[in-house]
Amino acid sequence: MKAMEEKILKDGVVLPGNILKVGTFLNQQIDIAFMTEVGKEVARLFAGQNVTKVMTIEASGIPFATLIAQAMGVDEVIVKKHASANVSGDVYSAEIYSYTHGNSYTAVVSKEYLKETDCVLLADDFLACGNALKGMMKMVEEAKAQLVGCVAAIEKGFQGGGDELRAKGIHVESLAIVEKMEDDGSILFR
């Protein structure tokens, strides 16, 4: 999506350690008008595939997933990073290593929100190594639901997670794929 690449070039900041900060529009401050258009674009990319749920993991991908679900006219499911008193009963769970935070956590989702009849689109703000997506895929598989595909607002192509999933035949869309980032701030797209 040309508009996503332009937005990254305009507002993104490259920080040491391969961090691309896009907090001004994607995941800390949300440019709602722009992200509403992004949601519509994702709906176009997965049109006709009978998606019944858009699933994400808390927290930074939630606005992105919310606006995709809205554009698709379906409900959103949010995987929790930790069990709490609000997540009761049977759950699907997955151990996920977070690249951003440098730790592992046990993500959970109530079984009542993921059914065998669901066709699920997984969404996240970033796709780097793909650990969060792989954790959610395990949940979809355990639920015997159908995985329609994965979408990321921004993929860090050089970290390989997206290509690994594509090689397995999974339909992965990213609105921008960053191939290279330099400490001088330059960004090269695939």
Place this chain on the structure above:
Amino acid sequence: MKAMEEKILKDGVVLPGNILKVGTFLNQQIDIAFMTEVGKEVARLFAGQNVTKVMTIEASGIPFATLIAQAMGVDEVIVKKHASANVSGDVYSAEIYSYTHGNSYTAVVSKEYLKETDCVLLADDFLACGNALKGMMKMVEEAKAQLVGCVAAIEKGFQGGGDELRAKGIHVESLAIVEKMEDDGSILFR
């Protein structure tokens, strides 16, 4: 909002410990069509008050805040529960005690997302003791921004946080105020 009360009566589950589980539509699985209408209702409640930002704290209030911001045509700001590599530079911070999780955390938001010129509406899925809102109010005050008011999807009236804020002259709206919940599942609205 009559529709919110009806939704709670239809889909809400009372759990021991004064927990009202509304994960089927509000904060785990999101009924996007319903919550889009809720966002429009909140925009009506705060119409003409020149809101420039809708601010929430991660994670469960994010879909609610996203859809309010969309209905208002303004951007959303998400306060992070913990500092990370993605939150760089100067931040406003506040110590917040979480009733749901039984612990305290230091919430942060980059100063670049909260300006002196901003008129801020604070939004969260639940208003119980009001700790999250009070933490965000401290941030708004430190930024010398203007607080327009607070909105919760569901207020637990019996925990007093909403009334405490109203007594201070703050404009607080809740789409449903639960006055009493019984372990037999009955729910009484104010």
